[in-house]
Amino acid sequence: MPYCIYLRKSRADSEAEMRGEGETLARHEKALTAFAKQSGLDVAAIYKEIISGESIAARPQMQRLLSEVSEGMWDGVIVMDVDRLARGNSIDQGIISQTFLYAGTKIITPTKTYDPTNEFDEEYFEFGLFMSRREYKTINRRLQRGRVASVKEGKYVSNKAPYGYERVKIQGDKGFTLRPVPEQAETVKSIFEWYTNGITQADGTKKPIGTSLIARELNKRKVSTHTGNVWTQQTIRDMLINPVYVGKIRWNWRPAKKKMTGGAIVTERPRSTEFLLYDGMHPPIISEETFRAAALKMNNNKSRPVRGDKKTQNPLAGLVCCTVCGRKLQRRPNDKTPDLLMCPAPTCDNHASYLYLVEEAVFETIKKWSLGHELPDLTGNSRLVTDTTDAETELSSIFSAESKLRSQLNKAYEAFETGIYDTAVFKQRSTALNQQLKEIEFRKQELKASARRAQRNKRIISEFIPKAQRIAGAYYNISDPHSRNELLKTIVHHIDYTKATRGHGHESDFSITVFPLIPVE
Ligand SMILES: [Zn+2]
Numbered sequence: 001m002p003y004c005i006y007l008r009k010s011r012a013d014s015e016a017e018m019r020g021e022g023e024t025l026a027r028h029e030k031a032l033t034a035f036a037k038q039s040g041l042d043v044a045a046i047y048k049e050i051i052s053g054e055s056i057a058a059r060p061q062m063q064r065l066l067s068e069v070s071e072g073m074w075d076g077v078i079v080m081d082v083d084r085l086a087r088g089n090s091i092d093q094g095i096i097s098q099t100f101l102y103a104g105t106k107i108i109t110p111t112k113t114y115d116p117t118n119e120f121d122e123e124y125f126e127f128g129l130f131m132s133r134r135e136y137k138t139i140n141r142r143l144q145r146g147r148v149a150s151v152k153e154g155k156y157v158s159n160k161a162p163y164g165y166e167r168v169k170i171q172g173d174k175g176f177t178l179r180p181v182p183e184q185a186e187t188v189k190s191i192f193e194w195y196t197n198g199i200t201q202a203d204g205t206k207k208p209i210g211t212s213l214i215a216r217e218l219n220k221r222k223v224s225t226h227t228g229n230v231w232t233q234q235t236i237r238d239m240l241i242n243p244v245y246v247g248k249i250r251w252n253w254r255p256a257k258k259k260m261t262g263g264a265i266v267t268e269r270p271r272s273t274e275f276l277l278y279d280g281m282h283p284p285i286i287s288e289e290t291f292r293a294a295a296l297k298m299n300n301n302k303s304r305p306v307r308g309d310k311k312t313q314n315p316l317a318g319l320v321c322c323t324v325c326g327r328k329l330q331r332r333p334n335d336k337t338p339d340l341l342m343c344p345a346p347t348c349d350n351h352a353s354y355l356y357l358v359e360e361a362v363f364e365t366i367k368k369w370s371l372g373h374e375l376p377d378l379t380g381n382s383r384l385v386t387d388t389t390d391a392e393t394e395l396s397s398i399f400s401a402e403s404k405l406r407s408q409l410n411k412a413y414e415a416f417e418t419g420i421y422d423t424a425v426f427k428q429r430s431t432a433l434n435q436q437l438k439e440i441e442f443r444k445q446e447l448k449a450s451a452r453r454a455q456r457n458k459r460i461i462s463e464f465i466p467k468a469q470r471i472a473g474a475y476y477n478i479s480d481p482h483s484r485n486e487l488l489k490t491i492v493h494h495i496d497y498t499k500a501t502r503g504h505g506h507e508s509d510f511s512i513t514v515f516p517l518i519p520v521e
Contacts, residue, residue: 002044076106154281164188178282196293211236247284315484324350351502365514370468
């Protein structure tokens with residue numbers, strides 16, 4: 001898709017022209033055309049707003065541009081700066097931002113590209129330059145509602161097509177749908193076939209294989225994935241339960257959740273079971289029958305949940321995860337030895353341990369927590385920092401530095417537009433200022449994160465550690481495994497378990513990582 005240039009005078013431009021500083025739009029046109037040429041952007045149209053109105057209603061070229069953007073006609077719109085698109089009142093800003101966001105059309109300025117399809121990109125948040133955080137949030141909510149409406153119509157609203165399909169523009173309507181990519185669709189069919197019906201063996205018979213073997217087989221055959229990475233069991237698993245392959249659209253499957261990890265905010269998309277399903281506009285690759293067969297098999301392979309009427313005999317029930325295959329480890333009584341804790345997958349390489357030994361190791365970890373040790377303070381400090389005075393002081397000085405840089409940046413723009421700076425000088429100047437702003441923003445995020453950590457640490461000290469102390473004191477006085485299990489589940493999120501060796505003399509060679517159930521922020 002091509003690009004277009006949008007030109008508009010600001011009020012300051014009109015005033016400058018009255019002082020005889022020459023024609024703004026002609027100057028901008030020259031600058032942006034040269035810029036597009038240098039950047040290899042194919043410009044197919046130039047829109048000149050003769051009237052310097054701020055509202056959309058007063059800008060006929062903007063109306064036309066917006067309607068074309070919403071039809072997905074443009075890959076990107078080149079402007080002098082984002083202010084040229086919208087300043088005016090906030091409703092107009094909202095309409096314009098929403099249109100660009102929804103169509104996934106880029107806004108390109110000589111110094112920066114704003115790509116709305118990259119939702120979690122830092123640059124994208126700077127797209128919020130011409131709206132406040134709050135407005136941005138409102139628009140995003142509205143946009144989400146728009147997306148739900150599209151999903152209900154069977155359109156595909158995600159930016160990335162699932163493996164097996166490509167995203168295509170719907171003819172004569174807004175939005176996108178999916179079209180099978182023949183070669184990939186064949187792989188999808190193979191995956192379902194191997195899982196439900198079987199893969200052909202050397203003797204000509206068919207034998208069904210599990211998700212990890214499917215991943216291995218595809219890697220062996222050098223079938224490339226979407227990302228160029230290797231196939232993993234998780235990818236296969238996700239594909240086998242993805243209703244997109246039977247022509248459905250799934251919504252709210254993994255709602256994004258912000259989470260703190262390693263001192264940074266990461267957006268995670270935990271699997272959700274409460275998703276909505278709609279008939280898609282796209283053709284299926286897999287039959288309903290095959291899909292159901294795969295789902296049935298997948299459910300049967302899941303470890304059976306503990307039945308309500310029979311209390312568990314395993315104090316670690318539901319808590320210990322196999323690091324090799326991801327399954328939950330189970331208790332296995334044994335005539336000749338103490339109870340075992342083992343991975344339920346028969347072919348898994350992770351070896352079993354005596355249940356009581358693993359339980360003791362978990363208990364030791366809780367004892368350490370009760371002393372305030374081995375708690376993952378996200379900065380990696382052993383001390384749980386709770387004081388935020390320094391961070392607050394630094395934050396307030398950062399805010400003033402930031403506004404100073406912004407006004408310098410504005411001046412640079414003015415100098416460029418009035419011809420005091422040529423492109424080279426402007427670029428150098430604005431790049432330097434933007435770089436400083438970026439560094440400041442980064443530091444700001446760091447400080448905010450450390451303030452959140454401090455809050456969280458306060459809760460760890462006032463709630464989590466006392467709880468660990470109570471449990472450490474009481475644990476082995478409780479004889480009932482079920483009650484022990486209930487108690488552990490109030491403080492342990494999950495436990496990763498690995499054991500590479502087996503046999504006599506290797507009983508304690510397992511390693512575990514116990515993840516505390518502590519407030520995220
Ligand atoms: Zn396993």
